[in-house]
Amino acid sequence: MSENANLQEPVSAAVVAKAGRFGVYGGRYVPETLMAALEELETAYAVADADPAFHAELDDLLHNYCGRPTPLYFAKRMSEQLGGAKIYLKREDLLHTGAHKINNALGQGMLARRMGKQRIIAETGAGQHGVATATVCALFGMQCVIYMGEEDMRRQELNVFRMRLLGAEVRGVSTGSATLKDAINEAMRDWVTNVRDTYYILGSALGSHPYPTMVRNFQRVISREARVQILEQEGKLPSAIVACVGGGSNAIGAFYEFIGDKDVRLIGVEAGGRGTKLGDHAARFQKIDGGVPGVLQGTFSYVLQDDAGQVATTHSVSAGLDYASVGPEHAMLHDSGRAEYTSASDTEALAATVALARTEGILPALESAHAIAEAMKMAPKMAKSDVLMVNLSGRGDKDMGILAKELDLQGAKG
Amino acid sequence: MPIEFKKRPGVVAYLTAGDPDLETTYAIALAAIDNGADVIELGVPFSDPLADGPVIERASQRAVARGVRLVDVLEVARKLRAARPLCGLVIFSYLNPVVRMGMKKFCAAAKVAGADGVLLTDMIVEEADEYLAEMKANGLAPIFLAAPTSPDVRLKAIAEASRGFVYAISRVGITGTQQKVAGDASELVARLRRYTDPLGIPVAVGFGISNAEHVAAVGKFADAAIIGSALVALIEKSSPAEAPAAVGRFIAGLRA
Numbered sequence: 001m002s003e004n005a006n007l008q009e010p011v012s013a014a015v016v017a018k019a020g021r022f023g024v025y026g027g028r029y030v031p032e033t034l035m036a037a038l039e040e041l042e043t044a045y046a047v048a049d050a051d052p053a054f055h056a057e058l059d060d061l062l063h064n065y066c067g068r069p070t071p072l073y074f075a076k077r078m079s080e081q082l083g084g085a086k087i088y089l090k091r092e093d094l095l096h097t098g099a100h101k102i103n104n105a106l107g108q109g110m111l112a113r114r115m116g117k118q119r120i121i122a123e124t125g126a127g128q129h130g131v132a133t134a135t136v137c138a139l140f141g142m143q144c145v146i147y148m149g150e151e152d153m154r155r156q157e158l159n160v161f162r163m164r165l166l167g168a169e170v171r172g173v174s175t176g177s178a179t180l181k182d183a184i185n186e187a188m189r190d191w192v193t194n195v196r197d198t199y200y201i202l203g204s205a206l207g208s209h210p211y212p213t214m215v216r217n218f219q220r221v222i223s224r225e226a227r228v229q230i231l232e233q234e235g236k237l238p239s240a241i242v243a244c245v246g247g248g249s250n251a252i253g254a255f256y257e258f259i260g261d262k263d264v265r266l267i268g269v270e271a272g273g274r275g276t277k278l279g280d281h282a283a284r285f286q287k288i289d290g291g292v293p294g295v296l297q298g299t300f301s302y303v304l305q306d307d308a309g310q311v312a313t314t315h316s317v318s319a320g321l322d323y324a325s326v327g328p329e330h331a332m333l334h335d336s337g338r339a340e341y342t343s344a345s346d347t348e349a350l351a352a353t354v355a356l357a358r359t360e361g362i363l364p365a366l367e368s369a370h371a372i373a374e375a376m377k378m379a380p381k382m383a384k385s386d387v388l389m390v391n392l393s394g395r396g397d398k399d400m401g402i403l404a405k406e407l408d409l410q411g412a413k414g
Numbered sequence: 415m416p417i418e419f420k421k422r423p424g425v426v427a428y429l430t431a432g433d434p435d436l437e438t439t440y441a442i443a444l445a446a447i448d449n450g451a452d453v454i455e456l457g458v459p460f461s462d463p464l465a466d467g468p469v470i471e472r473a474s475q476r477a478v479a480r481g482v483r484l485v486d487v488l489e490v491a492r493k494l495r496a497a498r499p500l501c502g503l504v505i506f507s508y509l510n511p512v513v514r515m516g517m518k519k520f521c522a523a524a525k526v527a528g529a530d531g532v533l534l535t536d537m538i539v540e541e542a543d544e545y546l547a548e549m550k551a552n553g554l555a556p557i558f559l560a561a562p563t564s565p566d567v568r569l570k571a572i573a574e575a576s577r578g579f580v581y582a583i584s585r586v587g588i589t590g591t592q593q594k595v596a597g598d599a600s601e602l603v604a605r606l607r608r609y610t611d612p613l614g615i616p617v618a619v620g621f622g623i624s625n626a627e628h629v630a631a632v633g634k635f636a637d638a639a640i641i642g643s644a645l646v647a648l649i650e651k652s653s654p655a656e657a658p659a660a661v662g663r664f665i666a667g668l669r670a
Binding site for chain 1: 460461462463464465467471475478483484485508509510511512513514515535536537538540541558559560561562563564565568572583586587588
């Protein structure tokens with residue numbers, strides 16, 4: 001299959017036909033002040049994307065600096081214990097800085113450098129995108145300001161220290177629920193104010209065009225590698241691919257090159273939090289008390305909100321999934337039925353963390369543990385000849401504080 | 415009523431509706447009109463006002479916490495229209511509350527309430543097909559923002575899509591007061607007038623306009639000045655009982 005063969009699929013044709021739209025979703029809903037910057041970005045990205053030298057440098061850095069390609073690892077013990085499908089883990093957790101976020105931060109950092117922007121801003125939830133951005137800024141010698149909700153700074157403190165060590169300024173955000181959405185609001189206020197000399201490295205496949213397309217393109221390396229790797233190792237495509245979905249960048253990266261493979265199920269796992277009531281979860285695609293289409297932070301997608309259009313607060317044990325909206329391409333894949341979306345609760349994610357740590361010696365990020373939790377539900381119901389691929393988007397070192405507290409509360413033996 | 419600025423410079427007063435409460439917003443709006451405001455912008459509180467600085471953000475949060483909804487703001491508009499048939503009346507909102515109500519339903523409801531125009535903070539001209547069609551069907555004026563960063567080609571599109579007036583943003587940034595009117599403002603208005611003047615559409619300048627000196631400065635190059643954060647801050651520090659009179663005095667002093 002050629003590199004761009006899946007662009008022939010109807011689901012992607014809509015993207016090609018109307019830039020910035022994924023079916024009815026996506027678009028640009030921003031204050032006018034940002035429009036010139038978005039247009040400048042769109043043009044600069046298109047030129048860079050068409051430049052072989054840009055891709056050559058990106059590929060070189062992804063290989064020699066970040067450690068790509070990441071392994072596709074057969075989780076033999078976990079597969080045997082579950083007694084069903086063969087589980088493979090795409091090891092984005094082994095990347096430099098510990099998560100898939102560096103794929104995008106590096107690409108956008110190179111773009112910012114090409115555009116001559118010396119000041120970089122970013123939002124972060126779990127801190128992985130903030131760390132990746134701070135890392136790229138250190139590498140390129142650029143000024144770096146990271147916006148982070150104060151609740152997230154508390155629960156992901158180790159990443160705050162990492163960002164500061166790397167030379168970034170971390171600005172706490174106390175509005176709203178002091179989590180990812182509020183950090184994006186502050187980052188956008190900064191960008192509106194400093195738009196002439198500042199580049200905003202958005203960390204997920206969210207926001208206004210061209211961000212959702214650009215971020216997905218920087219993340220699709222995950223599925224590009226995985227598709228080749230699984231064919232090499234198993235001689236066939238997986239029955240299903242499972243990935244956690246906050247904004248949705250690791251999931252769209254893991255799904256994208258398989259969209260044209262109709263027999264491969266694509267399964268996104270949202271944060272089920274502590275319950276199904278609005279405010280207790282971040283499951284935008286949940287049928288009851290879930291999201292409805294609306295506009296938040298520049299794009300049209302599913303949004304958790306009340307019936308007056310006020311955006312709802314969210315809850316998840318994982319800061320990276322704790323967000324009221326979702327990338328517009330996922331909204332399209334949801335409506336078309338090409339991808340399926342489910343959720344895992346806080347409790348299930350914590351249990352999956354322990355299970356993976358103790359069967360495979362791998363500590364997943366709490367975000368990625370949501371995907372592991374779903375895989376643990378699915379695998380026993382599948383045939384032993386089936387292959388189930390999980391995108392292990394990040395490692396869990398950052399979560400040790402939460403894990404120490406939560407697992408003690410549940411009486412887990414150390 | 416069509417939006418008109420009879421005296422130059424005109425004064426547009428922005429209020430976050432429902433802060434401190436809907437009854438006080440109504441009383442404040444009356445005081446503003448009776449003391450010389452040509453147009454009232456009734457701001458719909460939103461949970462995520464990302465184009466606003468801390469003053470309007472706080473007001474918005476207080477009103478959202480009180481449960482103020484778009485339908486409540488339209489009810490304030492209806493009462494204002496009944497009480498002051500000649501004032502200009504604009505519904506000012508972020509997009510999501512409008513999308514949630516439904517664009518068609520919202521535009522019809524705004525018309526019934528007696529609004530003259532609508533400004534949607536995060537609606538740009540390229541995305542506005544349905545909005546513009548519904549506004550036209552209801553005889554309402556769509557007001558778009560123009561920014562110092564907008565290239566001429568965008569200013570042309572903004573001028574052509576707007577009715578009532580064009581809202582020229584005085585400087586790059588979020589809402590909030592400042593020491594003096596930014597140099598960006600006169601340069602933007604000069605560029606914008608090349609497209610608005612032939613169409614007979616006035617230009618109002620907002621963001622950071624907070625006193626009589628600013629209003630006079632804006633009056634030298636624009637048709638009207640928009641006062642937002644300064645009013646919202648005054649309301650924040652006044653008791654609900656005192657706020658209407660305080661706002662009335664403030665507005666009266668702007669063109670002294």
